[in-house]
Amino acid sequence: MRDVAVIGVGMIKWGERWESSLRDLFVEAALAALDDCGLDRVDALYVGSMSPGLFTGQEHIGALFADYLGLAHLPATRVESACASGGLAFRQAFLEVSSGLSEIVLAAGVEKMTDVDGAEATYVLSTAADQEYESFHGITFPGLYALIARDYMHRYGLTREQLAAVAIKNHAHGSHNPFAQFPRKIDLETVLNSPMVADPLRLMDCSPITDGAAAVVLCPLERARELGKKKPVKVLGSGQASDTMALHHREDFCYFRSTAEAAKRAFEMAKIERERVDFLEVHDCFTIAEICVLESLGFFERGKAGSAAQEGITALDGKLPVNPSGGLKSKGHPVGATGVAQIVELVHQLRGEAGERQVKGAKVGLAQNMGGTGASSVVHILEGC
Amino acid sequence: MFSAKIWRESPQRYRLEAAKCLGCGKVFFPPRLVCLGCRGREFEKRFLPWRGRVLTFTVIHTAPTPFVDMAPYCIAIVEVEEGVRLTCQLVDVDLEAVEIGMEVELEFRRIQSNQSDGVLCYGYKAVPGGGE
Ligand SMILES: [Zn+2]
Numbered sequence: 001m002r003d004v005a006v007i008g009v010g011m012i013k014w015g016e017r018w019e020s021s022l023r024d025l026f027v028e029a030a031l032a033a034l035d036d037c038g039l040d041r042v043d044a045l046y047v048g049s050m051s052p053g054l055f056t057g058q059e060h061i062g063a064l065f066a067d068y069l070g071l072a073h074l075p076a077t078r079v080e081s082a083c084a085s086g087g088l089a090f091r092q093a094f095l096e097v098s099s100g101l102s103e104i105v106l107a108a109g110v111e112k113m114t115d116v117d118g119a120e121a122t123y124v125l126s127t128a129a130d131q132e133y134e135s136f137h138g139i140t141f142p143g144l145y146a147l148i149a150r151d152y153m154h155r156y157g158l159t160r161e162q163l164a165a166v167a168i169k170n171h172a173h174g175s176h177n178p179f180a181q182f183p184r185k186i187d188l189e190t191v192l193n194s195p196m197v198a199d200p201l202r203l204m205d206c207s208p209i210t211d212g213a214a215a216v217v218l219c220p221l222e223r224a225r226e227l228g229k230k231k232p233v234k235v236l237g238s239g240q241a242s243d244t245m246a247l248h249h250r251e252d253f254c255y256f257r258s259t260a261e262a263a264k265r266a267f268e269m270a271k272i273e274r275e276r277v278d279f280l281e282v283h284d285c286f287t288i289a290e291i292c293v294l295e296s297l298g299f300f301e302r303g304k305a306g307s308a309a310q311e312g313i314t315a316l317d318g319k320l321p322v323n324p325s326g327g328l329k330s331k332g333h334p335v336g337a338t339g340v341a342q343i344v345e346l347v348h349q350l351r352g353e354a355g356e357r358q359v360k361g362a363k364v365g366l367a368q369n370m371g372g373t374g375a376s377s378v379v380h381i382l383e384g385c
Numbered sequence: 386m387f388s389a390k391i392w393r394e395s396p397q398r399y400r401l402e403a404a405k406c407l408g409c410g411k412v413f414f415p416p417r418l419v420c421l422g423c424r425g426r427e428f429e430k431r432f433l434p435w436r437g438r439v440l441t442f443t444v445i446h447t448a449p450t451p452f453v454d455m456a457p458y459c460i461a462i463v464e465v466e467e468g469v470r471l472t473c474q475l476v477d478v479d480l481e482a483v484e485i486g487m488e489v490e491l492e493f494r495r496i497q498s499n500q501s502d503g504v505l506c507y508g509y510k511a512v513p514g515g516g517e
Contacts, residue, residue: 119449122448135449136496136506137472138452139460147441154441197447198447248472253441253462
């Protein structure tokens, strides 16, 4: 295993991109990442996408994307792990460079979600749950996370306002992110008066439906300065883990075991303690998810992360900034792209080029990307050089 | 093709058939081919009780395609016996009155009509009661 660096990152404007097709979104992000490091070709590409087939009718996107990127003869691989597809694509690219198999690898994530209507998108997303024993009964993803939220509120006394504080905080961060789908601040009233989606979760507790893509370029650390143009960012640790598919099979609904295990593996590889981490990008697909993830990652004790956003601990100027990009809530959640966009944000922060949302003195960042109700998790730790 | 997919699950959905590991006694619903507890592969068939207790619940307002006409509806995770849990709808109930710990009975009900071919799918739903 050799050390690996990220030398190029590409992010595009996320939102309802009616003018852009699935392949357009990918190529736009991939070109941005290549331009960022000044390269025009790579040795292999990985793309994470949850369900291009159900969202657009297109499968076999590895080859399609290599073709439209003008690099038709590359090894091109699609990976899928529901909403963790992007994080997994990054991990596969990392492993391919780390193993010595390839020198320069592109990792991308993409999802084109607005070619179907809202009810259909809800259905497509629900295929990431147990089809026969969860989705069959009419549960949705907001519904599954609502089951978690209800349990957490019951056990730890989490308030409706504390949940809302997560969304308010992430929108405040996202208001400084030009790529975000909803780059604007929101207030408590907005959250509490938004339509109920799955009680107790309201629309403003939920990440939106988004078209988007993101891409990064990886190479061996020792060649990072020769191949790239900007300050390299080192991949310190990578971890991945799974859990039971159905939420009801977990002993504890509020603890994402896959996230805990993936973090343990990433920290073991990185050989650092949690205190060294300056900021986090975590999978806030719903407000309650950010709370449970922070506890599962081991940054907060059980039952203690509920008040973190309300108390300002996880704000940009707090003790442990969480989701400086705006998170999935404000930035948007094109499911397969999310994990790669987290890496893009880590790199922007660690290079010190995050502008108004810059975490001061950021040297080490952690990204946590999760599929389903945490049946899969991918955790990465990156360090600025 | 879809009717085989529905028929295959019917022992679980119609009769709550579960599998009890002969090695360690752990009960699995739906049945599995390998035990999560001891990795044993020998099981005996058993039937779950048609009653249980709500562990957590939600009321779905924004429903997926096959369920749009039913919203709002309650979905709960129900523990039917120690450690054996399932997810299902909780119906014939005042949506404001559902609470954690509530006793429920399971009943055989229509769940949905299949999106692609309109085949009616049946299974278990919870209703209030069973506590007395
Ligand atoms: Zn066993």
